[in-house]
Amino acid sequence: MTIDLDALYIDLHRHPELSFQETRTAGVITRELDALGLEFEEGVGRTGVVTVIRNGSGPVVWLRADTDGLPVEEQTGLAYASTARGVDPAGTDVPVMHACGHDMHVTALLGALEKLQATREEWSGTVVAVFQPAEEYGAGAQAMIADGVLDRYPRPDIVLGQHLTPLPAGTIGVRPGTQMAASDGLTVRLLGRGGHGSRPHSTIDPVVMAAATVMRLQTVVSREIDPREMAVVTVGSIHAGLKNNIIPAEAKLELSLRYPDDDARADVLARVERIVRAEAAASGAEEEPVITTDHTLPPTINDPAATAKLTAAFDRAFGDGTVVDPGMFTGSEDVSWFAREAGVPLVYWFWGGVDPQQYADAVAAGTVARDIPTNHSPFFAPILHPTIERGVDALTVAAREFLA
Template sequence: MALDLDALYTDLHRHPELSFQETRTAAVIAGKLAELGLTAEEGVGRTGVVTTVENGDGPVVWLRADMDGLPVPEQTGLPYASTARGIDPAGNDVPVMHACGHDMHVTALLGALERLIATRGDWSGTVVAVFQPAEEYGAGSQAMIADRVLGRFPKPDIVLGQHVTPLPAGVIGVRPGTQMAASDGLTVVMHGRGGHGSRPHSTIDPVVMAAATVMRLQTVVSREVDPREVAVVTVGSIHAGLKNNIIPAEAKLELSLRYPDDAARERVMSKVERIVRAEAAASGAETEPTITVDHSLPPTINDHTATARVTAAFERAFGDGSVIDPGMFTGSEDVSWFAREAGVPLVFWFWGGVDPQTFADAVAGGTVERDIPTNHSPFFAPVMHPTIERGVENLVVAAREFLA
């Protein structure tokens, strides 16, 4: 019996799980693999799932899909919208949504495995399917590597992966070289001296200190980075205080930094640290701010030769104009750790999930930024068709390019 990919996708979308909590998702994957006659190795890197399809002599191709959701309240209005909730690492009860399309990634990889199994007579080699947890924390691939995924399963000759994105359905975006930016997640704690809200002169107000820091950080990219370079400094959250008449003792900022390479990383990080410490000093802080790097991701770099082969294979399969160079995405990914640790090429591409007419209308009206929800938006939801079909076909075409 063929997999019902529509039902699978809507089920996954309804039941997202936060990073390293993807136990139900892993069980669903394992069940579908069993339907295909495959053995699932669960619990790899805590909640990851890996399976192997061996089909004679030939290269080993790794196909990777991530599977975690995000703490986002879904507002798509879809009949299969998520109402799930979860507990985040800080112990907070939060809404959970597949706001980045990882449910589509899992669906496409399972569909591709089904297609490859059905066409065993047309290829030779080994396919390793890696269902990775915790991409949103930038920690899942390294957790799997620490759990010896590269030693427990056939080592790859190439790593392939894809990500659904707000391009028109049917369009693939891929480029050689740097496809996605490197990134760091920082937690900054500004230390003040708390007190009564009516006596601000007796305190060192970390709220004002944090506010000044947030505004000054906006000048890193606008005034200290060459306009020809790519860099992003985002303050994604700020937390301080519990009551309006109490000046708290500290304020916490969470930052997301993006850059194309290690040299840019060093420059931006040093500027951010300088500003944080200078604003604390300007506020008379008696304790230095605490700066913690929560995660660090390398740039996602596509191998030039392998990317040329995949691009040509896509164009043969889907026609001229089906593949575009989308430029470097300032988002980040942890898929490249697999290829880096194995010392093999990586090809990672994007595939469109927006109704083509909707996208064309937005382009014509100059409203793409307003009307086309992006990944991590509460309104993000790929159209199911032809997104599912193309996601499956992309992986099969790319894998077959390297399988004997």
């Protein structure tokens, strides 16, 4: 093979970049595309890369990989662990790690492109590979769409993608219908009246307001949603005040909400807003809280017919028992924007990166939640083999299944 996939993965893992800052990563991608003799364009949607393999008449298949890292300090102890740092949108210096496997996503897609390029005589059609930035902000797909990615390149007949997950290496997880939840990120500003810490009676304390709001928000899922239904309300950050004897004028909450469909989304959002406004009123706030939607991600819904076709192809290629139904993931993705905007089917699957024996031991001991690091963990570290090979082959099989 032209590409040394091990070296490529290790290089990407060592040098992660935050969302919309993936300039070095884009350079690595275009270096490999150039070596394969493929046409490409950089800077699509700010830091995205798109490449096209035109190979006669036939369907247009889009393959997508995301490229950004996370503000996480790596603790894997790997010889190639990231020590990179970056500056987040707030201007804060933060550690950066590929804690969600996007380095493996890029590696697998480049490997698949090499295989597809080498076997052009066996298929016909067009492959469009989309290396998408800023998935972790839920903004990269929309940025590429706004930059005309659906109009400047052959429009897809189907969109395909995959995500690394803590399943045993070699395993593929896919299901028809809703594969991943919808999501909203909210910022809530609670507006009080600041003053001296010794005179709380002369203030409207937004810290107390925030504390009450956080606790009450936990009852949305535990007391207002049918236990048979899925919903998540997480308050991921609280910011208020600068000194112990100053009551600040405002507090800020950042929320992550998850739900399986649009009806549940409307229901949860309404309940969250009701609680935020009611707690502000209960605290005597003189100004209404300000609720801002930072991002909205639709549910990732796999087309049933295309999923059945691809599952059969995976079974033929990798053997019965390789494909499992992982259930619906409460995490969210922005890959489906491409399929939704183009009006075409989507199939998005997971592939495992955990040492199979380690996973089996954890299952036997009942310690999977403790011993198998998940995505976004500082200990997330897929084994290289057979993770790389299965990721490359899965994308290649999938593309070939829908090409002529």
